[in-house]
Amino acid sequence: xxxxxxxxxxxxxxxxxxxxxxxxxxxxxxxxxxxxxxxxxxxxxxxxxxxxxxxxxxxxxxxxxxxxxxxxxxxxxxxxxxxxxxxxxxxxxxxxxxxxxxxxxxxxxxxxx
Numbered sequence: 001x002x003x004x005x006x007x008x009x010x011x012x013x014x015x016x017x018x019x020x021x022x023x024x025x026x027x028x029x030x031x032x033x034x035x036x037x038x039x040x041x042x043x044x045x046x047x048x049x050x051x052x053x054x055x056x057x058x059x060x061x062x063x064x065x066x067x068x069x070x071x072x073x074x075x076x077x078x079x080x081x082x083x084x085x086x087x088x089x090x091x092x093x094x095x096x097x098x099x100x101x102x103x104x105x106x107x108x109x110x111x112x113x
Contacts, residue, residue, distance in 0.1 A: 020111040024097050032107070034061045034094040040111030043088040045097065047077045049105035057092030067095070079105070 020040055024032045029051075037043075047053045055075045056064040066074040069086045077084040088095075088109075097107040 018113050022109040022111065024107045028103060029099055029101060031056070032097040032099070034058065034096045035109075036061075036094050037111045038091055038093050040113055041091045042112040043091070043095070043109055044085060045075065045077065045088060045107060045109050046083060046085045047079050047105060047107045048083045049103075050080050051078075051103065051105050052100045053077045053079070053105060053107055054098045054100060055088060055109075056096050056098055057090055058094040059092060061094040064096070067092070
């Protein structure tokens with residue numbers, strides 16, 4: 001079962017917002033739901049909790065690939081009661097957060113114009 005997310009605009013009219021904040025709360029050992037914000041090309045992910053989180057992208061919301069950070073490496077954030085962040089280099093149509101071997105992780109993706 002996929003974990004749903006919430007979207008928070010930056011305080012202005014939702015249609016004109018310069019930023020979207022997507023939060024997956026209490027992400028279990030599963031893939032989160034796909035979200036779609038290609039019009040916000042600058043994206044970062046911050047993860048809190050304990051476990052390993054990866055980020056996937058897709059052109060169709062079905063076939064997933066691992067997304068890369070600014071060094072060209074696949075994003076894999078390992079946290080142990082702390083937090084970790086990464087800039088997401090790519091900007092696919094669909095994105096989602098995948099929790100591997102973790103419990104109670106909170107993942108936030110910030111999308112900016």
